[in-house]
Structures are given as structure tokens and as C-alpha cells.
Amino acid sequence: MFNQNGLSLDQAPPISVVFRFFLSGSLFGLLAGVLVLLFGTEIFNADTPQALILTHTLTLGAMLSFMFGALFQMLPVIAGVKLTAPTKKAALVQYPFVLGVVLLLSAFETGKAPLFISASVLLGGTILGIAAVMLKNLLALPNHSNSSRGMTVALVSLTLLTLLALYMTGTLSGLWSGAGYSEVKTAHYSFGLFGWIALLIISISFQVIEMFYVTPAYPNFISKSLPMRLFGLLLLGSIGAFFFAQSWFFVDIAIVIFLLCYALMTLRRLSQRKRPIADATVWLWRTGMVLLTLSASATLTTRFYPVASLQAINYIFFAGFALSIVFAMFYKIVPFLTWFHLNAQGYFTAPMMHEVIHPKTAMKHLYIHLATLAAFLVSIYYAPAIYLAGSLLILSFGWMLWQIIHAWELYIHTQKTGEKFEMSMPEAEG
Amino acid sequence: MPKTDKIFLDARELEHPIPLERAIAAIRELGEGNYFYMIHRKNPIPLIELAKEQGLEVLNREDEHGTWHILIARDTSLDLEALCDV
Numbered sequence: 009m010f011n012q013n014g015l016s017l018d019q020a021p022p023i024s025v026v027f028r029f030f031l032s033g034s035l036f037g038l039l040a041g042v043l044v045l046l047f048g049t050e051i052f053n054a055d056t057p058q059a060l061i062l063t064h065t066l067t068l069g070a071m072l073s074f075m076f077g078a079l080f081q082m083l084p085v086i087a088g089v090k091l092t093a094p095t096k097k098a099a100l101v102q103y104p105f106v107l108g109v110v111l112l113l114s115a116f117e118t119g120k121a122p123l124f125i126s127a128s129v130l131l132g133g134t135i136l137g138i139a140a141v142m143l144k145n146l147l148a149l150p151n152h153s154n155s156s157r158g159m160t161v162a163l164v165s166l167t168l169l170t171l172l173a174l175y176m177t178g179t180l181s182g183l184w185s186g187a188g189y190s191e192v193k194t195a196h197y198s199f200g201l202f203g204w205i206a207l208l209i210i211s212i213s214f215q216v217i218e219m220f221y222v223t224p225a226y227p228n229f230i231s232k233s234l235p236m237r238l239f240g241l242l243l244l245g246s247i248g249a250f251f252f253a254q255s256w257f258f259v260d261i262a263i264v265i266f267l268l269c270y271a272l273m274t275l276r277r278l279s280q281r282k283r284p285i286a287d288a289t290v291w292l293w294r295t296g297m298v299l300l301t302l303s304a305s306a307t308l309t310t311r312f313y314p315v316a317s318l319q320a321i322n323y324i325f326f327a328g329f330a331l332s333i334v335f336a337m338f339y340k341i342v343p344f345l346t347w348f349h350l351n352a353q354g355y356f357t358a359p360m361m362h363e364v365i366h367p368k369t370a371m372k373h374l375y376i377h378l379a380t381l382a383a384f385l386v387s388i389y390y391a392p393a394i395y396l397a398g399s400l401l402i403l404s405f406g407w408m409l410w411q412i413i414h415a416w417e418l419y420i421h422t423q424k425t426g427e428k429f430e431m432s433m434p435e436a437e438g
Numbered sequence: 439m440p441k442t443d444k445i446f447l448d449a450r451e452l453e454h455p456i457p458l459e460r461a462i463a464a465i466r467e468l469g470e471g472n473y474f475y476m477i478h479r480k481n482p483i484p485l486i487e488l489a490k491e492q493g494l495e496v497l498n499r500e501d502e503h504g505t506w507h508i509l510i511a512r513d514t515s516l517d518l519e520a521l522c523d524v
Contacts, residue, residue, distance in 0.1 A: 219454060219480060220453060220454040221453055221454075222451055222452070222453050222479070281453075282451045283451075283453050340454070343455075344454075344455055347455075347459075348458075348484065351462055351488065352488055352491070354492070356466075360459065361455055361459065
């Protein structure tokens with residue numbers, strides 16, 4: 009974890025700040041697996057409440073939790089942002105956020121207005137609040153890297169998609185008539201999938217791929233302009249849809265071409281690593297980029313040949329892409345944070361990173377993840393396979409939960425029983 | 439003049455987190471008269487901050503090729519400026 013802008017250990021977030029978000033993300037992931045078992049293949053029909061509930065459990069409950077945790081960790085490290093009182097801010101966000109997600113899922117199931125309203129207050133307050141704090145700090149940076157610039161754009165997208173969501177929940181709870189609901193809904197999920205999830209991953213990759221895996225840097229035409237181009241296209245599609253029915257058709261094609269260029273370039277960069285051996289995180293990045301390529305190709309195809317099964321396959325490809333990168337970052341962040349904080353506290357007996365999470369343990373998760381994706385794909389054509397897919401999803405997030413608990417136990421055990429080293433010179437004997 | 443030993447690490451082609459792990463292992467072994475010299479493609483701020491907090495002498499400098507030279511010593515009598523190749 010290196011940064012040229014400067015990072016003090018005092019500014020690095022306490023380990024509990026990151027772990028708590030990862031913990032809630034894993035629990036929502038487990039819930040998603042249980043919901044797949046309950047809902048079966050209904051989840052592949054985007055118009056059903058089941059699909060809506062599962063999508064928000066995964067994207068809002070699981071992915072956003074992991075992304076908040078990663079942002080608390082990565083903003084000081086790769087953007088040089090100094091978040092004051094991170095423990096307090098994390099606690100202020102996390103509890104109402106978790107409650108808000110649960111209320112929203114209940115609202116989707118029951119359609120009750122008070123649930124929509126209370127979920128909106130909690131989720132709107134927490135997501136907009138933390139996005140505002142992060143944006144304020146990012147905008148105050150004197151010098152921006154391509155990563156920090158992209159993260160800023162991604163956070164603006166998160167703000168917009170949340171405001172659009174609040175408009176929709178307000179409509180569903182009867183607060184207003186909901187003019188243009190369909191256009192707002194399309195803008196909401198487009199900003200969610202491309203403006204937030206994809207753009208955040210893209211922005212972080214500009215620094216992480218080169219830094220972690222010793223590859224050449226991304227070419228400027230991607231790293232400098234891609235985030236703003238994507239954001240501009242999303243704005244164009246969202247506003248244009250109110251005046252021109254085919255607006256998203258052209259915008260989607262342009263977005264897909266950009267995403268294809270990015271994914272293929274990332275695969276090329278990963279093939280240019282100097283180290284011949286690839287660990288689980290490299291394979292997870294490769295898996296994610298292959299799935300993004302497939303998802304972009306499927307999106308392009310469905311624009312010309314709308315096939316229902318291809319749309320369902322596309323959901324799996326895109327969710328697989330996002331989860332692959334979430335998992336890759338998880339296996340970098342958790343061992344590093346545990347090891348680094350213990351070393352910073354001076355513990356001589358601090359476990360090495362491979363002892364916090366063994367590379368073979370991460371590799372096993374990769375296999376579970378690949379098996380999960382395969383089971384979901386099979387279930388589109390052979391419905392009973394959905395129960396295998398749901399069970400594997402539970403295993404996948406349960407695996408992560410186990411790693412978080414294991415790392416936390418090691419951390420506490422070292423603090424209680426570990427020996428401290430003193431690196432400075434001993435006092436000269438008189 | 440007492441002999442000065444250099445513990446050298448070329449981390450330019452090492453993947454994260456190997457440079458940091460090796461650097462911390464090396465600086466734990468530092469004693470009187472020796473120093474740690476690392477060259478890296480990035481400025482390893484966490485390592486530098488950690489070393490400073492432990493009261494070690496630290497010098498970090500970027501050369502014209504964008505390579506960072508990091509020198510760390512326990513021995514405060516060592517002139518890291520003079521030992522740095524940049």
C-alpha cells in the first residue's frame with residue numbers, strides 16, 4: 009500500500025473500521041444466498057419483487073458494504089485523503105445503513121409505505137452523508153491522480169443514483185405521483201451499475217494493477233478520460249431519455265465499447281506482469297475482466313437481438329465481474345491491514361500476511377466463486393441447479409466471514425500475547 | 439573510520455506486499471554502523487512513517503528515472519545524504 013501523496017499511520021483507519029463493513033457485507037452476502045434458495049429461478053425475471061430484493065441485497069447490502077470498507081482503507085492510501093474520526097464516522101453510517109437495507113428489502117416484499125419512508129431516511133442519510141464527507145475531502149486535494157479523479161466521479165454517481173432511488177421510494181410510498189418513473193428507474197440502475205460499481209473498480213484499478221502486480225501503467229487515453237466519458241454518457245442517456253426514446257440504445261453501445269476497451273486493456277496489463285506465478289487475487293482480477301468482457305458483449309447483443317435468457321446470463325456476468333473484484337481486493341486488504349497494524353504497534357510476533365489468510369485459502373475461494381457462477385449459468389437452463397447456486401453463494405460469503413473472524417482473532421491474540429520489538433537505538437550505557 | 443555495512447534491497451520488480459515485508463524484516467536487524475538501502479518504483483510512505491515513529495533515521499529521494507531510493511538507519515551518526523546514490 010503505497011502512496012506518493014503522503015500517508016501517516018495516524019491517518020490510516022483503525023482495523024475495526026474496515027473489518028466491520030466487511031463483516032456486514034459478508035452477512036448480506038449470506039442472506040443473498042438464502043434468498044436464492046427461497047426465490048429459485050424467479051430471480052432471473054427482472055420484473056419480479058424477488059429479483060428486486062436479491063439485486064438490492066447483493067448490490068446495496070453486500071457490495072456497498074465492502075466498497076465503503078475498502079474506501080475507508082483506500083482513500084488515505086491511494087488518494088491521500090485524510091478522513092478525520094473514521095471510527096465515529098463508520099459507526100454513524102453502518103448501523104443505520106444496515107437497518108435501512110433491511111427495511112428496504114422488507115418494503116420491496118410488502119409494499120408498505122412506512123417501510124419505504126423509513127428506509128429512505130436511513131439509507132438516504134447515511135449514503136449521501138458519507139459520500140458528501142468523502143467528496144469534500146477528495147475535492148480539497150491539491151493534486152489529483154487518475155485514481156482519485158475517477159473515485160470522485162464514482163462518488164458523484166453514487167450521490168445521483170441515491171437521489172434517483174429516493175425519488176422512486178417516494179413514489180412507491182405515495183408521497184408524489186412519480187412522473188417519469190420509468191426514465192428515473194433506468195437512470196438509477198445505469199448509474200448504479202456503470203457510474204458507481206464499474207467506475208469505482210476502474211478508478212481503483214488505475215493504481216492497484218500497476219502497484220500490486222508490477223505492470224506497465226494504463227495508457228493515458230484510458231486512465232485520464234474514461235471516468236469522465238462514462239459519467240458524461242450516463243448523464244446524456246438519463247437526460248436524453250426524457251426527450252428521445254432511443255437515447256439509451258446509443259448510450260449503452262458507447263458505454264459497452266468503453267468497458268470492452270478497459271477490460272481488454274486490463275487483461276493485457278495482467279499478462280505483462282514480471283512475476284510468472286499468479287495468486288488468487290490475480291486470477292480474480294482476470295475472472296472479473298473476462299466476465300466484464302462477456303457482460304459488455306451480451307449487452308451489445310441484446311440491444312440488437314433481445315433474448316430473455318441472454319439478459320439473465322448478462323446479470324450473472326456483471327454480478328460475477330463486480331464480486332470477483334470485491335473478492336480480489338478483500339484478499340489484499342485483510343491480510344495487509346492485520347499485518348501492518350500489528351507491525352505499526354511494534355509486535356515482534358505479528359503474523360506474516362500469508363499466515364493471516366493463506367494463499368491456498370484464497371485460491372479455494374476462487375474455485376468456490378467459479379463454481380457458483382457456473383451453477384447460476386446452468387440454472388437458467390436447468391432450474392434445480394439454482395439450489396446448488398444458492399448453496400455455493402452461502403459457502404462463498406461464509407468463507408469470507410470465516411477469514412474476517414480468523415484475522416480479527418489473530419489480531420486480538422497478538423495484541424494480548426505478542427512481544428513488542430524496539431527498533432530504535434538503545435540508550436548508551438553511562 | 440569504522441566500516442559501514444549496507445543491507446540492500448532492490449524492490450522494483452517485487453509485487454506487493456513483498457517489499458514492505460522484507461524491508462521491515464531488514465530494519466529490525468539494523469544495528470550500529472549498518473543501514474538499509476532500498477530502491478523501489480514507488481515511495482513507500484507506510485514504511486517511512488513506521489520507521490520514523492520508531493525513531494530511525496530515514497532518507498527518501500527520487501532519481502531522474504522515477505526510482506525511489508530509501509535509506510534507513512538506527513545509527514544516528516551515519517550521514518545518509520552521503521550514502522545515498524542520488
